[in-house]
Amino acid sequence: MKKLTEDILYQVIKKRPEQSHKASYGRVLIIGGTQQFGGAVIMNALAAVNAGAGLVSVATDPSNFTALHAHLPEAMVIDFNDDLTDDIQHADVVLIGSGLGNRLDIVEATFDAIMARQILIVDGSALTLVAENKLSWPQSQLIITPHQMEWQRLSGVTINEQAFEAFNMLAQQRMNVQPILVLKQHHTQIYTLNQVFEIPNGGPYQATGGMGDTLAGMIAGFTAQFMLSFPESIMAAVYAHSAIADELSKNHYVTLPTKISAALPEFMSRYAK
Ligand SMILES: NC(=O)C1=CN([C@@H]2O[C@H](COP(=O)(O)OP(=O)(O)OC[C@H]3O[C@@H](n4cnc5c(N)ncnc54)[C@H](OP(=O)(O)O)[C@@H]3O)[C@@H](O)[C@H]2O)[C@@H](O)CC1
Ligand SMILES: Nc1ncnc2c1ncn2[C@@H]1O[C@H](COP(=O)(O)OP(=O)(O)O)[C@@H](O)[C@H]1O
């Protein structure tokens, strides 16, 4: 187990070249947010845009369009009931699952459309749907972001057994496509193909709904923008998420997910050398 340090931020976050444009920083497609859980995709998108993704589109229930635009006019919207194949195939990074409820049809269609070279981040309800329906993972650069109960549902490793790294690693290796596993908890762990990393920061002021949706959006923004630093870009996103929460916690009892996203541009500017 390797403990991550602030160095990961200097390693991944780079000063932008003058000769660049929005497409240089990645196209992200976010798929999620039923009528009940529209907030989840708004938080995904706030995080991805504030992390610096070049272009962000959100495929969601149409009842969420106005609220999303009110929070974030930078994002584009798509009706998630339409055929998303073209939108998926034009994205560099697809994030699916936050607030997706029981829309198994959308998970299946996304897994069918995704291509092997693309980054696919699977979060929230999509993880539960994969577990319940025993879906196979698609060929892609797969990242999964379960909290401990979602990981228990997916892997069969109970929350108590998750203290043993070897159990998690074995379960990860048994999947048909070996994903990068971001196992969320106090001191989140990141399982790459052959090594485990752990963040030393973060705390209970982060225990509030939408905190994981924000992390998933940050991972999308970091991986889309810092393509050449994969998978370190994932570690930098996880580290930054908790580092910002730590800073806010000095004078905030609870660190709201939307405040973490709002702090991202200034936070990242400190590391861009
Ligand atoms: N504003 C919005 O739109 C929001 C939308 N959201 C969306 O809702 C969807 C459902 O996501 P979810 O995580 O809330 O529900 P679920 O998968 O049932 O798991 C929760 C249960 O698991 C247990 N548990 C055990 N260990 C745990 C741990 N370490 N961390 C967390 N839980 C742990 C615990 O059980 P308990 O301890 O209560 O017995 C708990 O009751 C998902 O798509 C998400 O994106 C949310 O983001 C909120 C804001
Ligand atoms: N006590 C804690 N210490 C550190 N981080 C925490 C703590 N509780 C929750 N978190 C973080 O908050 C996030 C919660 O994710 P998740 O349960 O998926 O939230 P949601 O689905 O509501 O957005 C994870 O990144 C987790 O590591």
Ligand SMILES: [Mg+2]
């Ligand atoms: Mg979650």
